[in-house]
Amino acid sequence: MKGDIVESVVEYLAKEIVEDAEAVEVTIIEEGPDEVVAEVRAAKRDMGRVIGRRGRVARAIRAVAQAAAEEEGLDAGVEFID
Amino acid sequence: MEWVEVRGKTVEVAVAAALQELGIESVEHAEVEVIQEPEKGFLGFGGQGAVVRVKQKPRSSRRRRSRRGGRSGKSSSSSEVSSGSGRSGGSQKGGSGGGSQSGSKGTSSSEKRSGPKPAGGGREGSKSSGSSKNSRSGGSQSRSSGGRSGGTPPSREKDQTKTREGAKVAEDVDIDQQREIVHEFLDGLVGAFGLEGTVVSSVDGDVIIADVTGEQTEALVGEKGSVLQAILELTRTVVQRKSQAGARIRLDIAGYNARRREALTIYARRLADKVVEEGGEVMLEPMNAAERKVVHDAVVEIEGVRTFSEGEDPYRSVIIASE
Numbered sequence: 001m002k003g004d005i006v007e008s009v010v011e012y013l014a015k016e017i018v019e020d021a022e023a024v025e026v027t028i029i030e031e032g033p034d035e036v037v038a039e040v041r042a043a044k045r046d047m048g049r050v051i052g053r054r055g056r057v058a059r060a061i062r063a064v065a066q067a068a069a070e071e072e073g074l075d076a077g078v079e080f081i082d
Numbered sequence: 083m084e085w086v087e088v089r090g091k092t093v094e095v096a097v098a099a100a101l102q103e104l105g106i107e108s109v110e111h112a113e114v115e116v117i118q119e120p121e122k123g124f125l126g127f128g129g130q131g132a133v134v135r136v137k138q139k140p141r142s143s144r145r146r147r148s149r150r151g152g153r154s155g156k157s158s159s160s161s162e163v164s165s166g167s168g169r170s171g172g173s174q175k176g177g178s179g180g181g182s183q184s185g186s187k188g189t190s191s192s193e194k195r196s197g198p199k200p201a202g203g204g205r206e207g208s209k210s211s212g213s214s215k216n217s218r219s220g221g222s223q224s225r226s227s228g229g230r231s232g233g234t235p236p237s238r239e240k241d242q243t244k245t246r247e248g249a250k251v252a253e254d255v256d257i258d259q260q261r262e263i264v265h266e267f268l269d270g271l272v273g274a275f276g277l278e279g280t281v282v283s284s285v286d287g288d289v290i291i292a293d294v295t296g297e298q299t300e301a302l303v304g305e306k307g308s309v310l311q312a313i314l315e316l317t318r319t320v321v322q323r324k325s326q327a328g329a330r331i332r333l334d335i336a337g338y339n340a341r342r343r344e345a346l347t348i349y350a351r352r353l354a355d356k357v358v359e360e361g362g363e364v365m366l367e368p369m370n371a372a373e374r375k376v377v378h379d380a381v382v383e384i385e386g387v388r389t390f391s392e393g394e395d396p397y398r399s400v401i402i403a404s405e
Contacts, residue, residue, distance in 0.1 A: 012274035016267055016320045057319050063312035067301055068275060
């Protein structure tokens with residue numbers, strides 16, 4: 001399915017970074033024919049970890065998610081949902 | 083005196099480069115450990131096969147020394163090298179090649195795994211290159227990883243760590259634990275991408291070196307290495323979370339940084355050729371240890387010049403001098 005690689009990559013990264021891996025949820029939303037958005041939910045206390053200081057971790061996750069999307073010929077965004 | 087860990091085309095080349103980096107004149111004054119025998123193309127880049135670890139032989143007791151004290155393989159490790167270099171260079175110490183083969187497996191602190199795997203999936207099976215399940219227990223660094231990888235409880239080793247030598251040992255064990263985290267994280271990431279790739283990791287002094295190779299892993303490099311950089315950032319984050327520590331990590335993917343190092347090699351050789359022709363010496367700009375090693379390795383085979391380093395980090399520089 002569209003965005004499968006993005007989903008697996010973002011989910012993997014998020015779970016590696018948080019303390020409470022069980023609470024991580026990634027939903028892929030199709031934004032257009034060539035674009036998906038990965039919505040990331042995690043335990044409240046883990047959101048800071050996933051985003052990182054000044055959003056460094058979030059930015060890195062977005063870069064890697066985009067690389068994953070390109071494997072499928074897509075663009076990908078990542079949104080962190082509180 | 084610090085250990086240096088050097089890669090080279092052959093064990094002999096690597097040892098020579100390490101001796102130069104340390105300023106040791108003869109291998110007789112060094113303790114050498116073969117971390118890895120040369121393997122063809124495992125980095126996908128011009129035969130960087132052998133990895134050795136060298137330090138000056140202690141003249142008096144040093145604090146680092148007792149750390150090695152528990153290892154039974156200590157005395158045999160120097161013979162590993164002579165047989166290792168004997169194989170590639172034909173030295174007089176023949177006849178122990180077989181020993182070196184199994185010995186190097188035993189002291190290996192590197193791991194290789196092929197292919198993508200689901201995160202956390204059965205890992206034990208794929209890494210058993212040695213004959214016994216404790217094949218990695220020969221090296222000082224594998225103590226921690228043995229404990230981490232599941233089966234054996236680490237408590238006994240942890241206790242030893244605490245009672246013996248305190249912080250120094252703990253630090254060394256710790257870095258291998260971090261290496262293991264790095265390795266597994268990258269392995270899992272390649273798997274999450276569904277790519278075919280191999281992760282090779284090792285520890286060089288206080289730096290964790292990780293190489294992700296495989297044709298498809300080019301996708302993990304990105305424009306001007308931007309994705310590689312992001313992955314490095316995430317790797318650091320994961321190590322920090324899982325170990326509360328942060329050793330330096332050198333990451334390469336699909337040989338991207340290796341190609342950049344190749345440019346440095348060409349540059350260094352060009353300078354060395356010039357020194358051969360014109361005599362004198364040339365001091366290169368300050369470089370980090372990894373880059374200096376590239377220069378040493380590049381020039382070591384050129385007759386008529388030698389290299390050494392001067393100054394203190396971060397301003398330590400390699401000098402190429404005529405002999």
